[in-house]
Amino acid sequence: QVHLVESGGGLVQAGGSLRLSCAHSGRRFSTTTMGWFRQAPVKEREFVAAISWILYNTVYADSVKGRFTISRDSPKNTLYLQMNDLKVRETDVYYCAKSRVTLSIVGARYDYWGQGTKVAISS
Secondary structure (H helix, E strand, O other): OOEEEEOOOOEOOOOOOEEEEEEEEOOOOOOOEEEEEEEOOOOOOOOEEEEEEEOOOOOEEEHHOOEEEEEEEOOEEEEEEOOOOOOOOHEEEEEEEEEEOOOOOOOHEEEEEEEEEHHHHHH
């Protein structure tokens, strides 16, 4: 079993920053990619960013380029998402996920998901 646990969500004013973390543990399989997605009620899940675990290649949604940074700490088995200049419309639950597909931006290609961490941005 693989466990992904997100943390770091909270309430912040528009223009502010948050850093999300995702600790993963459990049964090992080849971690190719880890990613961040977000979803609000009655909205579809949206890709945010992904990182290839070994090569450190990254991919971002156009809406977050230049403001968000995905990174990972391999020895700690932890994934991060630094979010700057947050917008009110980015109020969502943010999920980390693990995939065996290289840098996929498609949620269906991710095998394991965390429980999510809530991010709220006030105006």
